[in-house]
Structures are given as C-alpha cells and as structure tokens.
Amino acid sequence: MELDRNRFKAALAAGHTQIGLWSSLCSNIVAEIIGDSGFDWILFDTEHSPNELPDLLAQLQAAARGTATGIVRPAWNDPVLIKRILDIGAQALLIPFVQNAEEARRAVAACRYPPAGIRGITTSGRGSHYGRVADYLKKADAEICVLLQVETGEALARIEDIAGVDGVDGVFIGPSDLSASMGHIGNPAHPEVQAAIQDAVRRLTAIGKPAGILTSIEAEARRYIEWGYRFVAVGSDLGLLARNADALARSYKS
Numbered sequence: 114m115e116l117d118r119n120r121f122k123a124a125l126a127a128g129h130t131q132i133g134l135w136s137s138l139c140s141n142i143v144a145e146i147i148g149d150s151g152f153d154w155i156l157f158d159t160e161h162s163p164n165e166l167p168d169l170l171a172q173l174q175a176a177a178r179g180t181a182t183g184i185v186r187p188a189w190n191d192p193v194l195i196k197r198i199l200d201i202g203a204q205a206l207l208i209p210f211v212q213n214a215e216e217a218r219r220a221v222a223a224c225r226y227p228p229a230g231i232r233g234i235t236t237s238g239r240g241s242h243y244g245r246v247a248d249y250l251k252k253a254d255a256e257i258c259v260l261l262q263v264e265t266g267e268a269l270a271r272i273e274d275i276a277g278v279d280g281v282d283g284v285f286i287g288p289s290d291l292s293a294s295m296g297h298i299g300n301p302a303h304p305e306v307q308a309a310i311q312d313a314v315r316r317l318t319a320i321g322k323p324a325g326i327l328t329s330i331e332a333e334a335r336r337y338i339e340w341g342y343r344f345v346a347v348g349s350d351l352g353l354l355a356r357n358a359d360a361l362a363r364s365y366k367s
C-alpha cells in the first residue's frame with residue numbers, strides 16, 4: 114500500500130493559495146459536512162477547543178472523504194502531543210507559540226523520525242495504514258507538513274530565523290495573540306497590528322516561505338491574499354453556526 118500524499122503540502126510548495134476553514138466544534142459530523150464544502154484545508158484545533166484524541170481521530174477520518182487536508186493544531190509545542198497526533202494519521206500540523214529558532218527546531222524534530230528527529234516509533238499507526246505501507250518509517254517524514262505559529266511581537270522580530278529552520282513548510286501569523294502581545298488585545302484590525310501582519314508576509318515571501326493567517330472578515334481575507342498570504346482560513350465552523358443561527362432567530366423574533 115502507498116503512503117498517502119499530502120495534497121496541501123504539495124500545493125503550498127507549488128505556490129498555490131490554499132483556502133481553509135477553522136474548526137472548533139470537535140465533531141466528526143461537522144468535519145464530514147465541511148469536508149465536502151470545497152475548502153483546501155480544515156484546521157482541527159486542540160489548543161482552544163475541547164478536542165480530545167479519539168474525537169480528533171473521528172474528525173480526520175470524516176474529513177478524509179472530502180476535498181480538504183486536515184491540519185491539526187496541538188495544544189502546545191510538545192513532542193508527546195505531536196507524536197500522538199501524527200500516530201492517528203495527521204500529516205499536517207500547526208504548532209502554536211513558536212518564539213525562536215530553537216523552538217522551531219524542536220517542533221520540526223518532533224515531526225521527524227530518527228535520525229532527523231525524535232518522533233517515537235510505531236509501525237502500526239493509522240498513517241501507515243496500520244502497518245500496510247511498506248517502509249513507512251523511511252517515507253513518512255517527506256509527507257508531513259510542519260507549520261509554525263508566530264503570535265507575539267518577540268517572535269515576529271525573529272521571523273526569518275524561525276521560518277528558515279530546515280523542515281518548516283510555512284509560518285502562520287496568529288492575529289488575535291499578536292494583537293494582544295502588541296498591546297491591542299481584541300483588536301487585530303488596529304493599524305499597528307495590520308502593519309505587522311503585512312510586514313510579516315513581506316519578510317516571509319522574501320525568503321520563500323508561505324505565510325498563513327485566519328480571519329472571518331471577507332474584506333480582510335481578500336486583503337491578506339493580495340498581500341501574499343498563501344494559506345488563509347476564511348472563517349470557522351463555530352462562527353458560521355453561531356452567526357447564521359443568530360440571524361435566523363432574529364429574522365423571526367424581532
């Protein structure tokens with residue numbers, strides 16, 4: 114049996130803009146529904162969502178039927194969390210709060226088998242089709258996509274060092290945390306934050322690293338794409354449900 118190809122990783126490396134949806138609802142049924150919407154990627158969050166491993170597995174299984182590559186955000190840059198997510202078959206990770214090159218190297222190492230990294234060995238995980246992919250241990254690294262999240266002013270100052278670490282496939286700017294770290298909590302639209310977001314994509318593009326971001330405001334998403342952001346989450350399942358449910362109720366109750 115062949116190793117699964119990572120379509121998202123290949124498309125990003127080829128310079129194709131990848132449109133995504135953020136998923137916080139921790140539901141395999143939701144994953145199946147949004148997986149058929151036509152997005153290129155879906156971010157399954159475990160940092161700020163009550164998403165545990167068995168549920169996450171079901172979401173990855175459900176999304177595998179659709180168009181979107183499942184990307185998982187572990188709760189922290191932690192090799193144990195990362196190993197467990199890789200073992201259930203995720204081939205793309207968004208690792209939060211990377212502050213410097215050393216932390217970037219640790220994140221990449223957690224996603225690589227020895228000698229390149231420190232990922233623990235199992236020959237029977239879902240990624241290997243339960244042991245059916247020949248030479249999985251030698252092939253797996255090549256299809257794992259490592260995305261790092263830069264979300265403070267301090268990390269932004271070192272963005273080239275972080276992005277330049279061998280094995281980093283892309284850098285995601287976290288607008289909410291970045292705005293908080295810059296003294297504008299709750300206001301990623303503040304001109305200083307927007308200038309930093311634009312500066313980040315300019316610097317990443319200059320060194321050939323794809324930049325990613327998240328917003329649910331359409332004008333902002335289109336501006337980010339115009340600035341050069343290459344993987345952009347343009348909304349969230351939770352936001353879609355909440356806003357549309359609110360609007361429906363309002364249309365009858367007001």
Ligand SMILES: O=C(O)C(=O)C[C@H](O)[C@@H](O)CO
Nearest residue numbers: 161264287288289290291327
């Ligand atoms: O800083 C950010 O922005 C993120 O890390 C994304 C948030 O965690 C996401 O939940 C949207 O608020």
